[in-house]
Amino acid sequence: MKRPWALVAIPAVFLAAFFAYPMATILVKSLAASDGGGPLLDAGVVWFTVWQAVVSTILTLVAGLPIAYVTARYEFPGRRLLRAATVVPFVLPTLVVGIAFFALIGPSGLLGIDLSGTAAAIIASHVFFNVAVVVRVVGGLWEHLDPRLEEAARSLGARPVQVMRLVTLPLLRPAIASAAAIVFLFSFTAFGTVLVLGGPGIATIEVEIYRRTAFLFDLRGAAVLAILQIVGVTTALLVYAHHQGRSRITQTLARSRPRRPHSARQRIFVVATVVWTLLLVGLPTMVLAWRALTRDGVPTLAGFRALQTSPFVDVAASTTTSLGYAMAAMLIAVGVGLPAALVIASHRGRLSRWFDTLLMLPLGTSAVTLGFGMLLAFDAPIDLRATAAIIPIAHALVAIPFVVRSLVPVLGSIRLRLREAASTLGASPRRIRREIDLPIAGRAAAVGAGFAFVISLGEFGATTLLARPGSATLPLAIFRLLGRPGAVNVQGAMLLALLLMVMTVTVVMVIDRYRLPGEGWF
Amino acid sequence: MRRFATLTAALLVAASCGTDGTEDTVTLLAHDFFAVTPEVLAAFTAETGIEVEVVLGGDAGVVVNQALLTAGNPVADVLFGVDNTLLSRALDGDLFLPYVSPAMGLVPEEFAAAAGVTPIDFGDVCVNYDKAAFTDLAPPRTLADLADPGYAGMLVVEDPTISSPGLAFLLATIVEFGEQGDYTWRDYWADLRANDVLVASDWGTAYYGHFSGAGDGDRPLVVSYASSPGAELVFSEPPPAEPSTATLTEGCFRQIEYAGVLRGTTHRGAAEALIDFLLGTEFQGDVPGSMFVYPVRPDVALPTWLDTPTPGSLRMEPDRIDANRDRWLAEWTQVVLR
Numbered sequence: 001m002k003r004p005w006a007l008v009a010i011p012a013v014f015l016a017a018f019f020a021y022p023m024a025t026i027l028v029k030s031l032a033a034s035d036g037g038g039p040l041l042d043a044g045v046v047w048f049t050v051w052q053a054v055v056s057t058i059l060t061l062v063a064g065l066p067i068a069y070v071t072a073r074y075e076f077p078g079r080r081l082l083r084a085a086t087v088v089p090f091v092l093p094t095l096v097v098g099i100a101f102f103a104l105i106g107p108s109g110l111l112g113i114d115l116s117g118t119a120a121a122i123i124a125s126h127v128f129f130n131v132a133v134v135v136r137v138v139g140g141l142w143e144h145l146d147p148r149l150e151e152a153a154r155s156l157g158a159r160p161v162q163v164m165r166l167v168t169l170p171l172l173r174p175a176i177a178s179a180a181a182i183v184f185l186f187s188f189t190a191f192g193t194v195l196v197l198g199g200p201g202i203a204t205i206e207v208e209i210y211r212r213t214a215f216l217f218d219l220r221g222a223a224v225l226a227i228l229q230i231v232g233v234t235t236a237l238l239v240y241a242h243h244q245g246r247s248r249i250t251q252t253l254a255r256s257r258p259r260r261p262h263s264a265r266q267r268i269f270v271v272a273t274v275v276w277t278l279l280l281v282g283l284p285t286m287v288l289a290w291r292a293l294t295r296d297g298v299p300t301l302a303g304f305r306a307l308q309t310s311p312f313v314d315v316a317a318s319t320t321t322s323l324g325y326a327m328a329a330m331l332i333a334v335g336v337g338l339p340a341a342l343v344i345a346s347h348r349g350r351l352s353r354w355f356d357t358l359l360m361l362p363l364g365t366s367a368v369t370l371g372f373g374m375l376l377a378f379d380a381p382i383d384l385r386a387t388a389a390i391i392p393i394a395h396a397l398v399a400i401p402f403v404v405r406s407l408v409p410v411l412g413s414i415r416l417r418l419r420e421a422a423s424t425l426g427a428s429p430r431r432i433r434r435e436i437d438l439p440i441a442g443r444a445a446a447v448g449a450g451f452a453f454v455i456s457l458g459e460f461g462a463t464t465l466l467a468r469p470g471s472a473t474l475p476l477a478i479f480r481l482l483g484r485p486g487a488v489n490v491q492g493a494m495l496l497a498l499l500l501m502v503m504t505v506t507v508v509m510v511i512d513r514y515r516l517p518g519e520g521w522f
Numbered sequence: 523m524r525r526f527a528t529l530t531a532a533l534l535v536a537a538s539c540g541t542d543g544t545e546d547t548v549t550l551l552a553h554d555f556f557a558v559t560p561e562v563l564a565a566f567t568a569e570t571g572i573e574v575e576v577v578l579g580g581d582a583g584v585v586v587n588q589a590l591l592t593a594g595n596p597v598a599d600v601l602f603g604v605d606n607t608l609l610s611r612a613l614d615g616d617l618f619l620p621y622v623s624p625a626m627g628l629v630p631e632e633f634a635a636a637a638g639v640t641p642i643d644f645g646d647v648c649v650n651y652d653k654a655a656f657t658d659l660a661p662p663r664t665l666a667d668l669a670d671p672g673y674a675g676m677l678v679v680e681d682p683t684i685s686s687p688g689l690a691f692l693l694a695t696i697v698e699f700g701e702q703g704d705y706t707w708r709d710y711w712a713d714l715r716a717n718d719v720l721v722a723s724d725w726g727t728a729y730y731g732h733f734s735g736a737g738d739g740d741r742p743l744v745v746s747y748a749s750s751p752g753a754e755l756v757f758s759e760p761p762p763a764e765p766s767t768a769t770l771t772e773g774c775f776r777q778i779e780y781a782g783v784l785r786g787t788t789h790r791g792a793a794e795a796l797i798d799f800l801l802g803t804e805f806q807g808d809v810p811g812s813m814f815v816y817p818v819r820p821d822v823a824l825p826t827w828l829d830t831p832t833p834g835s836l837r838m839e840p841d842r843i844d845a846n847r848d849r850w851l852a853e854w855t856q857v858v859l860r
Contacts, residue, residue, distance in 0.1 A: 029591075095726055102731040107740045116731070195723040196731075200681040201859045211684045214583035216848055217611055295759075302759035311812050312557045368584075375588055379595055386549070386577045386597035464554060467579035467588055467597055476554070482726050483555055484814065485736065485750040486757020 011340035022373030030223035056126035056187035064134025072142035075258040084508040091458025094192025100284035117199040141175040185363040226369040233364030292494030303491030317471035328392035329456035337403030345411030362397040371465035386467040395456035403448030410444040450511035548792040551598035557812040596784040599793040610844030618782035625801035639780035645815035646748035646774040647690035652735030655742030665773035669713035678732040694775035735767040776835040
């Protein structure tokens with residue numbers, strides 16, 4: 001891969017055309033607009049955005065690492081289902097999560113504490129949403145750590161805590177940093193959770209951009225905030241890239257078979273983690289199921305009948321639309337993300353790190369601003385505005401970093417010697433790529449592809465802000481139902497949320513199964 | 523990579539097919555809560571031969587902004603859903619081509635606005651109450667009652683800086699209490715604040731999160747719509763004999779939604795036909811069941827579950843809203859949140 005230009009070109013052109021160009025168009029136009037009158041900056045908003053994102057990231061790691069560990073290392077009944085289930089929150093529309101959280105920690109919540117309107121509720125929802133990122137990204141590498149390193153440390157007399165601190169965590173650092181960066185970006189640009197759970201007086205930069213755009217007609221102020229957001233995100237990403245550059249470790253990857261817990265302590269740890277996962281993911285989910293299937297405590301199937309006759313939603317059409325978009329977004333995300341990851345993993349210079357950083361930028365960018373940018377920029381040569389093509393492209397922009405982040409830690413850790421050995425044995429660079437890099441990448445890409453599919457399935461924020469034809473996606477159908485009064489509309493919305501969950505778990509389990517057969521590539 | 527190129531090409535082709543309309547296609551841009559019974563739309567196509575493509579684009583404010591950004595080179599031929607709080611912006615942006623539908627003769631004078639936009643429907647933003655909470659205590663009757671300490675801790679409203687019904691309710695209080703005098707709207711809100719008013723971000727959070735009449739909430743008074751109690755009745759199974767919520771008929775704010783032919787359309791004839799259709803008997807009759815609002819044509823029968831519109835709804839001129847909105851929202855924030 002001396003000349004990776006073809007590989008660089010695909011992601012570079014995609015990003016330039018569908019991200020940089022529309023962003024530049026809207027920002028230039030907005031900054032030239034007349035002053036909207038409001039103050040340009042609110043320091044409180046900026047401060048809240050930063051600190052809640054930091055705290056959310058730390059707590060998500062704390063909540064997710066034990067789950068990543070247990071599901072990667074221990075065999076127990078329901079392990080795969082549990083791991084797939086952690087992805088469920090990721091696809092739930094924020095409005096639905098808001099309702100579940102209200103039922104739990106609202107004014108008359110089941111848990112008996114009212115956190116509505118507080119930063120704590122927002123942060124709790126971010127942990128709930130993003131724990132899947134930690135479980136998948138870190139768990140993916142954890143499964144492939146060579147267990148002999150830890151065994152060696154143990155046989156040299158290291159206690160379990162020392163093994164974890166001195167061997168395991170340093171080896172996992174690239175994946176932990178990847179997951180942390182993604183969680184940070186999601187929390188930094190949070191919109192729906194902040195709006196629903198936070199209430200007035202609590203706003204992130206993204207909420208403020210929306211308020212100025214949709215309610216104050218202050219495009220100039222919105223543009224200033226959007227630029228500020230990009231600067232903040234870029235700074236965070238550069239710190240991350242710098243850290244990643246130093247911490248890369250070449251290691252032999254292996255397939256360590258998950259083992260049954262044997263000591264009492266291990267069993268307790270596994271059970272505790274499973275219970276914790278069920279509480280974190282299962283409790284809000286059960287509240288939704290309860291809401292979908294009961295009315296005043298009495299079981300009812302009214303929601304099903306309501307969905308069949310609803311004047312606002314067409315379930316079959318929405319399901320087809322959602323699946324179609326998800327498929328297209330996944331193909332685009334893998335098509336763009338795979339070459340990008342190959343380049344990043346095989347070139348270790350500063351340029352490569354910057355490229356890596358650039359790819360994550362759309363995750364930390366205002367969906368409102370980008371949506372308007374696309375509207376302004378894509379009228380020629382082919383009018384893409386308000387077409388169905390825009391949706392999977394927008395979803396792919398969010399999903400590409402997941403494909404890349406799933407791939408790079410694995411690819412980056414492929415031991416150089418494997419390539420050198422192949423080369424010594426006379427394999428051409430092309431053959432090395434075909435027979436070593438691509439098969440290994442293929443498995444990691446499947447993880448990223450699954451994420452991309454699921455992200456598209458659940459995407460709401462960007463979708464609602466893009467003018468689009470055709471029937472609503474499932475999250476939008478849920479939104480339409482919840483925007484109207486009437487008990488059966490709520491029941492119908494909750495049923496659609498359950499449908500979305502079932503689809504997600506199915507997709508994730510299929511992909512995990514495809515990934516798992518132990519042919520032993522690593 | 524080849525697969526990606528093929529896919530992109532396919533998407534581009536699909537996209538270009540979608541927009542290269544003939545005279546027989548008309549595109550309607552609307553907010554996310556636009557809805558119409560499919561058969562009603564099909565009847566229009568059967569009658570005129572014009573296919574309608576509906577493009578949805580977010581909240582009403584976002585959609586108007588989308589139209590403003592693409593003024594003269596629009597993504598659609600007709601815009602639906604500009605309400606009186608947004609109308610001045612849209613008109614200042616010179617979005618519309620003038621058109622007066624023949625059916626305007628059937629629409630009362632009070633709904634008429636500037637040339638270019640056609641009123642389609644209207645709704646009243648009103649306070650709703652949970653009947654079960656007012657068995658011993660009489661429910662409030664007026665906006666002023668809401669500041670009475672007897673109703674302390676009962677009301678939840680939406681944040682007017684980011685929610686349309688929230689803004690409508692704020693405007694109602696400004697009309698009701700005025701900007702000058704001994705007791706202005708600011709004094710009223712200070713009293714509401716002292717009375718422990720709760721501000722939620724959006725309608726869904728207020729109605730389903732905090733209101734006791736429809737969800738898990740503990741507040742029996744909520745800012746919603748005049749049509750909400752009727753909708754609770756018709757969208758419940760089994761339907762109760764009576765709705766469990768009711769509307770405070772005093773102090774409602776009237777929202778009127780308009781549609782217009784977008785300047786730059788290449789299907790002007792079809793767009794005008796669509797405006798006629800939006801004012802036609804079938805669409806007007808479909809409006810209550812699909813969008814929970816009232817048709818502007820009084821000769822169209824209302825469904826039985828929907829009460830007739832409240833007669834004394836408060837109104838405000840679009841120009842006055844537009845000229846003062848930013849200031850009012852800043853003042854409201856000072857009084858209620860700081």
